[in-house]
Amino acid sequence: MQIKIPSKIFQSMMYSVLLITMAGCSQQYASVEKAAVVQPAQEKFKVIFGGTDVGGMTVNRDGQNIDIDFSFSNNGRGASSQEVLQLSDKGLPIDWQISGKTVFGNEVNEQFSLKGNRVNWQSSSESGSAEFNPDALFIAQNASPYALYIYAKALLGQPTLSLSALPAGELTISQVSKVVLTDANNAKVNATIYAVKGINLDPSYIALDDNQLMLGYLSPRVVIIREGLEAQSKVLSDLAANLNASRFEIIAQKAIHQYDKPIRINNVRIFDPVSLQLTAAKSVLLENDKIKAIEAMVDSAKEGEVLIEGNGGTLIPGLYEMHGHMSDNDALLNVLAGVTSVRDMGNEIDILDPLIDKIETNQIIGPRITKSGFIEGKSEFSAATGEIASTEQEAVDLVNMYGEKGGYFQIKVYSSINGEWVPAMAKAAKKHGMRITGHIPAFSNADEMIAAGYDEITHINQAMLSWVLDKDEDTRTLYRITGMKRFVDLDLNSDKVQHTLNTMVAKNIAVDPTIVIHELGLTARNGETRIGVKDYIDHMPIGEQRSAKVALLNVADEQEDKDYRLAFDKVIETLALMHKKGILLVPGTDLGGAFELHRELELFKKIGMTNAEVLRRASYDMANYLGYGEQLGSIEVGKYADFFLVPGDPIADLRAIKTVAMVSKGGVIYFPSEVYPEFGIKPFTAIPTVVE
Numbered sequence: 060m061q062i063k064i065p066s067k068i069f070q071s072m073m074y075s076v077l078l079i080t081m082a083g084c085s086q087q088y089a090s091v092e093k094a095a096v097v098q099p100a101q102e103k104f105k106v107i108f109g110g111t112d113v114g115g116m117t118v119n120r121d122g123q124n125i126d127i128d129f130s131f132s133n134n135g136r137g138a139s140s141q142e143v144l145q146l147s148d149k150g151l152p153i154d155w156q157i158s159g160k161t162v163f164g165n166e167v168n169e170q171f172s173l174k175g176n177r178v179n180w181q182s183s184s185e186s187g188s189a190e191f192n193p194d195a196l197f198i199a200q201n202a203s204p205y206a207l208y209i210y211a212k213a214l215l216g217q218p219t220l221s222l223s224a225l226p227a228g229e230l231t232i233s234q235v236s237k238v239v240l241t242d243a244n245n246a247k248v249n250a251t252i253y254a255v256k257g258i259n260l261d262p263s264y265i266a267l268d269d270n271q272l273m274l275g276y277l278s279p280r281v282v283i284i285r286e287g288l289e290a291q292s293k294v295l296s297d298l299a300a301n302l303n304a305s306r307f308e309i310i311a312q313k314a315i316h317q318y319d320k321p322i323r324i325n326n327v328r329i330f331d332p333v334s335l336q337l338t339a340a341k342s343v344l345l346e347n348d349k350i351k352a353i354e355a356m357v358d359s360a361k362e363g364e365v366l367i368e369g370n371g372g373t374l375i376p377g378l379y380e381m382h383g384h385m386s387d388n389d390a391l392l393n394v395l396a397g398v399t400s401v402r403d404m405g406n407e408i409d410i411l412d413p414l415i416d417k418i419e420t421n422q423i424i425g426p427r428i429t430k431s432g433f434i435e436g437k438s439e440f441s442a443a444t445g446e447i448a449s450t451e452q453e454a455v456d457l458v459n460m461y462g463e464k465g466g467y468f469q470i471k472v473y474s475s476i477n478g479e480w481v482p483a484m485a486k487a488a489k490k491h492g493m494r495i496t497g498h499i500p501a502f503s504n505a506d507e508m509i510a511a512g513y514d515e516i517t518h519i520n521q522a523m524l525s526w527v528l529d530k531d532e533d534t535r536t537l538y539r540i541t542g543m544k545r546f547v548d549l550d551l552n553s554d555k556v557q558h559t560l561n562t563m564v565a566k567n568i569a570v571d572p573t574i575v576i577h578e579l580g581l582t583a584r585n586g587e588t589r590i591g592v593k594d595y596i597d598h599m600p601i602g603e604q605r606s607a608k609v610a611l612l613n614v615a616d617e618q619e620d621k622d623y624r625l626a627f628d629k630v631i632e633t634l635a636l637m638h639k640k641g642i643l644l645v646p647g648t649d650l651g652g653a654f655e656l657h658r659e660l661e662l663f664k665k666i667g668m669t670n671a672e673v674l675r676r677a678s679y680d681m682a683n684y685l686g687y688g689e690q691l692g693s694i695e696v697g698k699y700a701d702f703f704l705v706p707g708d709p710i711a712d713l714r715a716i717k718t719v720a721m722v723s724k725g726g727v728i729y730f731p732s733e734v735y736p737e738f739g740i741k742p743f744t745a746i747p748t749v750v751e
Contacts, residue, residue, distance in 0.1 A: 102273065104205075106131040107282045107292040109407060109443035113137070116283060118205055123147070129159075129203035135440035135474070135536045138162045140203050150213045151222075152197050153178075159201070163580065164537055164613045167201040178225065183585035184608035187226050196222040196230055198258055200605055204283045208273040211253055211265050227601045230257040235264075238298055240274070240291040248288065250274050252298065259602035260738040261388060264299055279303060279386065279410065300410070307387040307423040310737055315421055316728040318365045318751070321346045324723075326356050327369035327704065329694050330376065332679035335671035337373060337710060345700045348725035353696060360750040367728070368748040369704055372720060375674060376693050377701035379681035380426070380656050382517070382573050382647025384444070385414060389651045390425030392738075395731040396653040397703030397716060399724045400681070400691065401426045404517065404571075404647070405433030405445050405471050408464075424729065427701075429468045429685055432461030432493070434484070436475035436500070440535035445473070451480040455487045462491025468685060471517065472497030474535045478507055485512025496571070499525060501535045505559050509568055518649075519572035519630055523549070526556055540580055540612065544622040546629040551636055560640055569643040569684070572634055574662040576649045580611040581627040584620070591658040594717055600739035635666040645684065646677050657717050670713040700726040706744060720744040 098120050106114035114131025123146040130139035140159035147153045157169040169182040179188045182200050189195075196213055199206050214220055214232035221231040236252040249269050256262040266274040275284035277295040284292050322345040328337040344352040344364075360366035377399030383389060385403045393401055403411060411430065418425035433445025434457050441447055448454035454476065461467045470488045472481060478500040485495045489512070496515035499505055504525035505516060516522050520543055524534060527545035532538060550556065562568070575591055583589040585608065588596055592607045599607075614620045638644060646663060648655040656677075663673045682692025694702050703722040707715030722729045732742035 098272070103286040104273075104275065104283050105286055105289050105292075107284060107289065107296075108133050109280055110293065111443045112289065113443065115286075116203055116205060125205075127203050127205050129205070134442040134444075135539075136162050136164075140167060140201065142203060142205075144209075146209070147193065149193060150209070150216060151193070151195075152199075152209065155197065155199060155202070157199060157201055160613065161201065161609075161611075163540065163611045165585070165610050166613050169199060169201050171197050171199065180226070183610070184605060185226070185586065189225060192223065194222060195225050197225045198228075198230070198602070200609070204276040205273070207255060207263055207265050207276055208267075211255055211267065212271065214255065215253075215271065224257060224601075226605075228257050230255060232256075235302060236298060238266075238294065240288055240294060243287045243290070248274065250295075252277070252302070254302075257600075257739075259600060259606075260740070264302065266295060280407075303387050304417065304423065307391060308417075310391065310734060311421065311423050314424060314729055314734045316730070316749075317421075317726075318728075320363055320365050320751075321351065322365045322367060322723075322726065322728065323357065323361065324367050324369055324374065324704070324721075326371055327374045328371070328708075329353070329374045330671075330674055330709065332376060332671075332675040332693050335669070335675060335710075337708065340371060343374065343694065343700075345723065345726045348699055348727075350694060350696050350698055350700050353694070366750040367721065368750075370706065370747065372704050372706045373709055373715065374694055374702050374704055375709060375716065376678035376682075377426075377691070377703065377722075377724065378656060378660075378677045378716075379645075379685075380647055380652035381645040381681060382571050382649045383428075383652050384649075385411060385425070385428060387414065387423060387425075389653070390414065390418060390423065390428075391734070392651070392653040393426050393656075394424050394722055394724060394729060395719065395734055396657065397705075397719050397722055398652050398656055399426050399701040399703075399722070400429070400685075400687075401652060402429045402431065402468065402647070402685065404431050404649070405473075406430075407444065421727065426724070427691075430466055431469050431471045431496075432458070432467045433471050433473065434458065434476065435473040436477055436480075438475040438535060440533075441475050442473055445471075448476070448480075451477070451483055454480045455483050458484050458487040458493075459491070462488065462493060467491075467493055469494035469496050469514070472500060472508075474498045474501050474539070476500045478503030478511070481508060481511035481513075488512075498539075499534070501533055502530055504530065506562065509559075509562055509566060513568060515569040515571060515645075517571045517573075518576075519570060519574070519634060520577060522559065522570065523630070523633060525559070526553075543577075543581065543626045543630075544619070546626040547622050549629055549633075551633060560637065560642070563637075563642050564640050567643075569645055570634075570637060571645050571647050572630075573647055573649045573659075574630070574634065575655055575659040577627060577630050578658075578662060579650070581623045581630070583610045584614065585610045591655070591661075594714060595654055595743070598735075598741040598743060631662075631665050638666045638668070643680075643684070644676075645681060646673075654717070657714075660716070661713060664713065671710050673713060674709060674716075700724075704747070718743040721747050 102118040104116040113133040116129040119126040127142040143156045145154040153173040155171040159167045171180040235254050238250045240248040250266040254262040264277045277299040279300040282292040282295045325342045380398045380401045383401040417423045435447050437449040446457045488495045494514040499521045505522045588607050660673050679692040682688045700723045704720045705715045709715040730746045735742050
């Protein structure tokens with residue numbers, strides 16, 4: 060399924076195109092004077108995802124009136140928008156009409172207008188009104204990336220480089236870099252890079268030319284670039300990656316606590332995943348990256364030790380996010396949420412390997428990462444992530460490439476792979492000691508993939524669609540999500556369902572269900588804060604709060620609303636049956652992990668687990684599943700010091716894991732409440748007392 064929230068790869072259409080940018084770089088430049096340049100009547104841009112042209116944007120301008128047509132398609136789905144807006148003399152929107160659809164088909168009909176001395180706005184998730192302020196900048200929710208240019212131009216026209224934002228907050232802009240690009244005619248184009256802050260968790264990058272015209276939006280994976288400069292998209296994506304890394308390196312310098320003395324975590328109860336109980340109050344002594352001793356509480360700091368006061372809270376072994384697609388942002392936010400290990404389910408090699416290197420050398424903060432080799436088939440619906448094969452031999456060669464490179468736990472098969480290639484791919488994978496998992500390729504079914512050599516199935520809907528779709532129905536498209544409506548009438552006692560489940564039991568096939576993403580897709584509705592974020596959304600920036608009220612899918616009518624909700628009930632019922640039969644279900648989100656993983660674990664309770672069993676599954680069981688059980692998964696002497704501290708009792712109330720006071724990953728200490736303000740997040744807990 061592969062979407063990300065809150066890092067936002069293509070969730071809606073505006074900043075959700077990809078909001079991985081920079082909050083503060085060591086380099087700062089003076090602001091550029093506003094150039095008195097006539098805007099061109101038409102501008103054209105290309106949307107480049109992972110080096111692939113996936114769409115475009117055309118901007119037509121008549122004075123202060125602008126029309127924008129934006130669309131892209133990737134991985135069998137895409138978004139589009141048509142916009143008509145009018146700017147004030149100061150370059151701020153005073154009328155803005157947006158229509159179209161989001162990536163997963165949710166209808167967009169957004170309006171902002173000035174009437175008299177008031178402005179009014181309405182979208183699928185909200186409506187509002189305020190007294191007109193000629194110096195307030197309205198932030199659209201579903202606009203094209205050109206909106207970022209409008210904001211940047213307005214901000215650059217302000218002496219303070221800042222503006223009040225509607226419906227709330229403040230936007231700022233800073234110049235962070237410069238680069239020289241070369242166009243198709245070999246002419247040099249100077250690009251100045253700006254970071255716009257205040258909309259979401261991360262700022263956004265935009266490139267302007269010497270006339271302050273838009274050259275492009277840039278991020279490590281997605282670039283929207285002026286036509287004629289497409290060959291320079293990698294220059295901008297690499298620059299975005301470097302600037303993004305600089306931001307997280309600066310955060311790491313402030314947030315990493317490494318001590319040259321042993322560390323004692325005092326007055327804590329320890330969750331034991333074997334007994335499923337909490338111990339009495341103890342102290343845990345760390346030396347270097349390991350747990351040296353678990354001892355009685357102490358009354359005061361001992362000579363030669365650092366003492367961190369646990370105040371009677373609970374230490375929990377580090378959690379595992381089993382379905383991630385890691386970035387700098389996700390890496391940091393996962394650790395702050397107690398997620399010290401992540402299984403990456405598909406990424407570009409040149410993104411993931413440098414990320415791991417920086418994490419392992421403490422240049423940035425991130426979890427331990429287990430890698431999956433991602434292989435997709437070539438088709439009009441291909442995902443732009445990972446490696447693409449056109450033939451069976453190419454697919455096998457890619458398996459061997461990953462195997463020879465080393466360090467890969469498994470191969471992940473994606474939707475456009477020809478199912479007939481999978482036996483050969485699985486054979487090659489197992490020669491290299493790798494497992495094989497993935498989607499059920501289009502026009503195949505779960506039984507065939509299990510017979511072909513699958514060890515695990517990715518996403519519960521992939522298995523269930525095999526029971527309700529005809530083999531000629533194309534799951535490379537959005538139909539692999541909208542087709543879940545058919546789950547309503549699925550008989551779990553039918554022969555075809557029972558045959559698949561019994562085969563999974565016999566062959567020890569695991570499932571990576573990503574329940575939380577199905578809850579989002581099937582139950583979220585426009586205008587309602589989705590249930591999975593309610594415990595923490597008030598701590599988030601306004602952009603995140605708004606996004607939490609946007610549905611993933613378009614819901615046509617009351618019957619479709621009912622069908623989708625019942626389909627999610629059937630998903631839960633199916634997983635409960637799998638769990639009862641002994642099929643291993645692994646907790647992952649495909650939504651970035653962190654806070655989303657906390658919700659995934661809550662949903663595991665719905666399939667028949669106690670709070671303690673859920674915690675065991677997310678720590679001890681996953682460490683053993685991935686082969687790290689002797690080093691990780693529990694808080695024991697001799698194991699790596701990977702755990703987190705919460706003030707409450709998670710066995711009594713699993714929601715206690717959402718308020719993390721401290722994290723240790725290999726004996727390096729982090730206090731989330733120190734870091735969250737960097738993202739505009741209001742901290743959840745006080746910082747523990749530290750005595751050095």
